[in-house]
Amino acid sequence: MLSSKAAVKADPQGEGYHTTQDSHIEKQNVGVVNAVFQVIHWNSPKKLRVKNKHVEFFRNLYLTFLEYDGNLLRRELFGCPSQANPESVQLQAALEELDEDDQCYDFRRERLTVHRVHLYFLQYEYTPTEDDTDITLVAQLSMDRLQMLEAICKHWEGPISLALYMSDAEAQQFLRYAQASEVLKNRKNVGYHIVYKEGQFYPVNLVRNVALKNANTPYVFLTDVDFLPMYGLYDYLRRTVVQLDMAHTKKALVVPAFETLRYRLSFPKSKAELLSMLDMGTLYTFRYHVWPKGHAPTNYAKWRTATTPYKVEWEPDFEPYVVVRRDCPEYDQRFVGFGWNKVSHVLELDAQEFDLMVLPNAFMIHMPHAPSFDISKFRSSSSYRNCLNTLKDEFHQDLSRKYGSAALKYLTAQRTI
Template identity: 60%
Template structure:
């Protein structure tokens, strides 16, 4: 063993003793520091003063807060959408307050409210939402004040869009109309243009902040930047608004026009930051109503809807408003001075507002530049926005599918059974109510390359139509322009145009059929394809046949409409069966696919039909796929079948298993018009793997049929 010299041992011992003393002193200092900090905090020092505003008692938001520490907890609760219900106190994010940590954490929800009513408004709302999702860095919670049609459309859209870190709440406009329908409004938005006034009344009482937006807005920045401006509100400021950028409230636009009262230039209400507890504490509903009742006898009506009333209130209570930077509501109307008042002193606009009835056709010097930005979001593939906020809790589509095992060789087919296709119902205005117990809707689907069939179809069929259209976002915009530019199509309000956005390599034909079928609001449906033109007057013929065949009382009957085809692009369409028969005899018209796929329609028995004067019943046969009239409660198509092959065959097999009786109509027909082969037909004919996958799906379908129906399905499985 090695021993240290005595002098060295003494040195080492002294060093250890000194270090122990230093450590002891450090511990004492830490304990004293903790003590003084606790005394400091409990004494109320450090700027954590209680709010200076007194709120009325007896309200869920009426308690007086205990400072910014409690404020941070409250905001965090609200941002996380918790419904604890025990919150006592309203935070005061004044200018001298500490930063609200919860609002700066990117995984806290930002709350956004919009009013969306009618079919067409949902299109502009989607462009707004795309821009929000594109730039966002935080989860979003949308509060949508909608009428019945808009709620149906948006519910379906968001459910099928399946965007991560996005939640939606709905509030029906019918429940709040009575609050504002007594106010005459000349604005093109009608009664819905006044509904932002009632948001503090209808939004959840434990919601603290909300950004209120018009739907004709597009973002060019992260909405979180706008959200953080709440931190700048003083005790009295409850509304954040951008100054109006025209001379409207200065009276400098039209002669002999008297604007509503306003503070200076007034404020534009396309973008509003609302501090809801403060507004409720001020009894907001009573305040704006009292001001409106005072000014309405003089003004007679509102010209700019809720904006006039907001400005009149702020004229009386200017301390309520927080002036937002002009870039957060760049107004592009005919008379806007947004370039002079805002752009020349800023680096660019963060929020663009098309606040004119002309929208993108507005005559504004910046209109062309920002129109391109707007159209970029219109055409942007919304499927790319499904991703969540990086770092926030989220289950992606890939994670949900991770437990499903797909055969890579048939992946595109197998995923069809469970894939959610983003679906926008009633893309264009629709207004039709069923015309009686025998009314029926023509149901079909199409892609962008079949748009040329729409006008001929509408010429032949004057009844209601439900169409599912498979398109990209850019094609959907072109389609809308196509319809609105067509005098025939734009005049029809009984056509439901339902957009299903492209996703994947296989045309989801049965998914499309199910979408169109689900939106038929008549007792009966005529299931056909877009390439067929009905005989003139078929709508009335079928309604009569429904009565004659007692389809009203027997749901398990299907009326077969015989299908023919022609290879001539130009020919005189037969008005009735008498004109059709000579064309069949000459070969100008033949039974559909008789020359290449006789099984498809052979069971209709065309030779018998040529001479028939009354209905007759036919039996199901393998591969039979007629076009039929059935009750709208008919079983849906099997979504597994996409592309070309067996999509209608499987459906009719299902009906046969369920005991449907097939009745051929003697005086009805449709004719298939010539067109170029689809991509899926080309794939079927050229790729063996495509055919193998189709065979596999057939086998799976019949096995599933046997599992459900047992012996009843034996006949169909053997065949």
């Protein structure tokens, strides 16, 4: 142990450790004239690269604490009386109002969970454009989709806002992954925001909202991390924003979605090349075989020959990927895990009278991956599916109260499905 009288000097050079002499020991003529202590501290990522014979012990100790569940630090260690936080009181009251016998109690409780969030986990640099047409790609992901980041950075040169749902240990793994990647290291216009894991469901819309609220551009491209945008989409969208007068109209630009079952794909460089791959069976319209309602209103048959943007009407369960103004509605956070999380958002865009405009020369391709844990729960649990239907009904009722008679069509459509 260090003597309590050892003075630790400032370390402005960031060397990782430094030397100090204990003047008290020097004054005591006890045979130790130059007692030297080396103090290792870890206040910067650079400290992990220090070379010192003791460093491995301290590095392992440091990483051990880093990878503990940070929620441990939210607990009150001592029951000292203190002035109650109004937000905590309100949250506790909301929790007490929940019916524990409700079949959907776990879903409702999840909506009240307060997550720790670390904004701008890595260095971020962004310079606004002079013409106010800039667009941020907005997405969320978990650890099992991390491999998509490098490819997305190669396909989209504009700013990106990503929310990552991770444990404390996974956040440290991501840090090491990002530091080791030449692609990610060289991209400073990507904002990484960590939402720390808590609860039993993936709070997908909460995580999306973190990414959306921290976009720094007038427009956002709302997508999923397992899609690769076509090359040049960033510039094409910026031109379209001007052409369609997005600054003064309420439009949602639909980017048609396709998919491949091949893990290795020669990515099409043009619409003509994509149509050729579509005809050969290398590509498909997205989810045509399992969930056609999700993207059928895009009208892929019309898109094949379209040369100008065309308007489509909202239909039940439509969930396209869109470009909108940053001040668009947020995602509804009652929807967690799998099911209806994007559908509800597009439905509210329609309720706010956004025109859905399909872009004739834009596309994105979904890359294959293993099914998520949440979709497995949805498929295997009838109570999960029943609760999702309950949440849908409640969402429709809330929408009717919010938008009045204009939202009645959604209730009608839901009942006729």
